[in-house]
Amino acid sequence: MPHTIAIDCMGGDHGPSVTVPAALSFLRDHPQARVIFVGQEALIRPLLASADALSGRYRIQHASEVVAMDESPAMALKSKKDSSMRVAANLVKAGDASACVSAGNTGALMAISRFVLKMLPGIDRPAICSVLPTVSGHVYMLDLGANVDCEAEHLLQFGIMGAMLAAALEHRERPRVGLLNIGSEDIKGNKVVKDAAELLQNSGLNFIGNVEGDGVYKGHADVVVCDGFVGNVALKISEGIAQMLGQFLKQEFGRTLLTRLAALAALKVLRNFKGRVDPRAYNGASLLGLKGICVKSHGSADIFAFGQAIDRAYEAASNNVPERIAVKLAELQREQEQQGGEPHTTEEKV
């Protein structure tokens, strides 16, 4: 099915100079797809000069305002009704686009998407879900910073949303859902995590129990659930140590003439290694729990990275992620209402 993606062209550190070429490249790769460029027409139009061949598959939607990267979410929501971010969300709400993508201010995007698209029944706030590499593939991790004070019920919702996203995008019937904890035994962790384990156990999801920090990258689960505080720290700690190791490796190879020659000999290997752990390939976090698809790109994304975020939005649209989440949430709610009814047969459920 052909899907249209609304691109907030003005967001991110680089604005249209990154977002527009990334979207054109996306159109070339997906002959069925369409794009709406949202933002200041005068800045977008010149970047489309060489894209005549694609012109039947895109249009520009002018939006006069831009949400600044450091603007307060409340201000962005209240006073900038014609911002590119807001107009992109409106297009999804109106059904003119199947998804929106923005590299803008995370807080503002959350506030705007929540206000415009609304939350699915039973979900309070969007959760941020990203894909991370593992030794054996990759893992979906959430929440990565939207919800810093979580109760067990929230962690259950994250489990459902993450599992539905992973099931849809990985075409995997019952992805393994793990709960981030500080030990693999049931008795470990704080009260919220222990209560969440019980809820997840009875959710019908393929819940595999606790996953420790190192288990995330060892691929112990397909979906890892945690509160937004822990998730954000885990994500940024990972970035920090990966950068540090990269820097040390570079320093060691740059030390003397001899080591620089060794670097030359190892150039291809080092490039392959770098490509394999390139964080740009993992760009594009899904804001889950909305009645529509919204993908957040890293603000500093380049053309390749922003393209990855568009791809994720397109994949989510093609696989009806919000509908899947809504169905699973409704199913769980019905079960809770029927407490004491039929015995629980987890095997039949995704």
Add this chain to the structure above:
Amino acid sequence: MPHTIAIDCMGGDHGPSVTVPAALSFLRDHPQARVIFVGQEALIRPLLASADALSGRYRIQHASEVVAMDESPAMALKSKKDSSMRVAANLVKAGDASACVSAGNTGALMAISRFVLKMLPGIDRPAICSVLPTVSGHVYMLDLGANVDCEAEHLLQFGIMGAMLAAALEHRERPRVGLLNIGSEDIKGNKVVKDAAELLQNSGLNFIGNVEGDGVYKGHADVVVCDGFVGNVALKISEGIAQMLGQFLKQEFGRTLLTRLAALAALKVLRNFKGRVDPRAYNGASLLGLKGICVKSHGSADIFAFGQAIDRAYEAASNNVPERIAVKLAELQREQEQQGGEPHTTEEKV
């Protein structure tokens, strides 16, 4: 001043075959130091055969029992009164040793050290503090898993204990103390963290505010404070990603004959790199808040790694870490009692 270290020879995955040679090597490196080998004499004695030159500086203290790595802390505390771990702690309590080191069961070591050595006034449980590498040096991070449900007051205590440890071991008058958070702005984070920031601000410590996950490895602070759940996840996530990156690098260098030749050319560089991020060099976590020094080694430590843990214990003993923490805690308590008294002049305090 000559210090005596009590070594729990039986703890860890390898027992005396690692702990005894590590302690002998420590004695060779520290001509003033003494060691008490605690554990089953029949297993320890044969390993000392070639150490006659050092025999004036060590003795064996027989302990008939061993705490198993998977034993419940409560059982270890209650039923094994002659365990090597317990006897080592008793030696510190009695003043026969200045510190004890164990590679045994963490939970049991915490329970035993807390029971035998007792906590400093105003501290409820030991906090686990480790040193981690940063781009510019290293950082002390705590708590790494002992306290999973923390209140703001606990985070303040961690700040004090970590700062006193860093001040003592780094000979740094006012180490920079940061609070692990999900943004650098004051408004970020959950309630506990926000309240802790206020307490740390008024603590007289050199509190630099929030530090994000990536800031830990960027060396933004000398001491990073967090609750034990977050800290444990952060530590293990770091281990996980570092292992994954190492594995990817190895795979890339092992791919073809050509890449293996490149690895040969780069051998020295890769070795230097590996040495620089060798987790063994950072082995030895301090259990802070006790009225005595207790260092926990990783269970899988080899001779080199266990030696690092002994070194840390010796350094802590040489620099009176528990006394420093007690003094600072008492100072803060006096100030709290004198609320409304003299104005706060943070500059004069460590």
